[in-house]
Amino acid sequence: MNKDGKKVIFSGIKPSGDLHIGHFIGALKNWKALQDEYECYYSVVDMHAITVRQDPAQLRKRSLSMIAQYVACGLDPQKNTFFIQSHVPTHAELGWVLDCYTMFGELSRMTQFKDKSAKHADNINAGLFTYPTLMAADILLYQTDLVPVGEDQTQHIEIARDIANRFNGIYGETFTMPQAYTPKVGARIKSLQNPAEKMSKSDENANACVLILDDPDTIMRKFRRAVTDSGSEVRRGEGKDGINNLITIYSAITGLTPEQVEAEFEGKGYGDFKTAVGEQVCSAMRPVQEEYRRLMASKDFLQAIYKEGAQRALSASSRTLRKVYRKVGFVDR
Numbered sequence: 001m002n003k004d005g006k007k008v009i010f011s012g013i014k015p016s017g018d019l020h021i022g023h024f025i026g027a028l029k030n031w032k033a034l035q036d037e038y039e040c041y042y043s044v045v046d047m048h049a050i051t052v053r054q055d056p057a058q059l060r061k062r063s064l065s066m067i068a069q070y071v072a073c074g075l076d077p078q079k080n081t082f083f084i085q086s087h088v089p090t091h092a093e094l095g096w097v098l099d100c101y102t103m104f105g106e107l108s109r110m111t112q113f114k115d116k117s118a119k120h121a122d123n124i125n126a127g128l129f130t131y132p133t134l135m136a137a138d139i140l141l142y143q144t145d146l147v148p149v150g151e152d153q154t155q156h157i158e159i160a161r162d163i164a165n166r167f168n169g170i171y172g173e174t175f176t177m178p179q180a181y182t183p184k185v186g187a188r189i190k191s192l193q194n195p196a197e198k199m200s201k202s203d204e205n206a207n208a209c210v211l212i213l214d215d216p217d218t219i220m221r222k223f224r225r226a227v228t229d230s231g232s233e234v235r236r237g238e239g240k241d242g243i244n245n246l247i248t249i250y251s252a253i254t255g256l257t258p259e260q261v262e263a264e265f266e267g268k269g270y271g272d273f274k275t276a277v278g279e280q281v282c283s284a285m286r287p288v289q290e291e292y293r294r295l296m297a298s299k300d301f302l303q304a305i306y307k308e309g310a311q312r313a314l315s316a317s318s319r320t321l322r323k324v325y326r327k328v329g330f331v332d333r
């Protein structure tokens with residue numbers, strides 16, 4: 001809860017690749033619905049991004065582009081606080097303290113750590129291992145009530161809660177207990193090429209992922225090539241990951257229930273359906289892309305957004321950090 005009695009929301013996206021429709025459906029679209037009721041902080045978590053090697057020029061460009069995409073997806077910079085994680089030093093500072101209240105065994109069990117270490121076997125760095133404590137710091141610094149994330153992040157929210165609990169247990173009430181907030185539809189949009197896996201911006205197969213900034217021809221081509229099973233009816237079912245995923249996408253974009261989608265396509269085949277999904281996604285992305293281009297052309301406006309965001313974030317997070325420093329026994333500055 002903030003000082004005006006509003007509940008607090010925090011979420012972050014790594015600038016480690018281009019945003020795709022999984023982000024749009026699983027994250028950004030839902031964030032827009034929260035901006036009036038909650039105090040919302042959204043961070044471009046560049047410090048988390050460098051747990052995997054990044055090209056410096058690309059990282060810089062993507063961090064800026066990410067802020068523009070947030071705003072282009074309908075998030076109002078007046079109502080939400082957008083900032084770049086490395087601009088707000090309290091994150092690294094609390095991250096270190098929390099490292100000292102997090103157990104080696106707990107971190108070893110994290111599935112994202114296991115997945116990423118298997119994928120980047122030549123760079124299993126300490127940051128990749130302690131990634132969840134920095135994420136816990138991100139969340140706990142703002143006395144966050146809700147963390148809107150996709151399903152893949154629930155384990156990280158659990159460990160943030162465990163760390164908060166442990167700290168509160170030793171020093172008395174310090175951190176608000178955060179809760180994950182996952183959307184009912186679209187919490188895990190799957191890859192179009194391997195629908196058993198989530199759509200991921202680090203996927204090497206470009207056809208697996210439909211980007212928010214893809215042009216209409218590319219979007220249509222990727223949907224036409226989407227991998228589906230050998231059936232033909234547009235109906236959800238066990239083992240029909242591909243068609244289930246396309247129904248989820250269509251349903252999330254149009255606002256229809258999956259049952260209504262099945263009824264609409266009764267008697268039609270996969271081909272017609274794939275074209276229809278592509279068309280819906282194109283028309284949902286058109287206004288987003290127009291707004292994005294307008295924003296990227298006014299760098300001063302973007303800079304003003306993230307600078308002001310960093311100030312607001314620093315002011316809110318410093319209150320928590322000060323409290324923590326005092327509790328663990330650091331001398332006042």
Ligand code: ATP
Pocket residue numbers: 012013014016017022023025026027148149150151152153186187188189190198199200201202
């Ligand atoms: P990477 O794939 O490079 O590890 P990521 O896309 O999983 O990155 P972020 O970009 O930081 O990680 O994710 C931002 C948010 O979008 C998170 O809340 C995440 O859960 C959500 N998200 C990511 N992919 C999907 C998806 N396929 N479906 C639904 N939500 C997703």
Ligand code: LTN
Pocket residue numbers: 010011012013014045048134135138139147148149153156
């Ligand atoms: N770990 C998340 C990104 C992330 C985050 C956060 C999400 C970093 N800090 C705080 C929510 C709250 C990911 O990989 N998607």
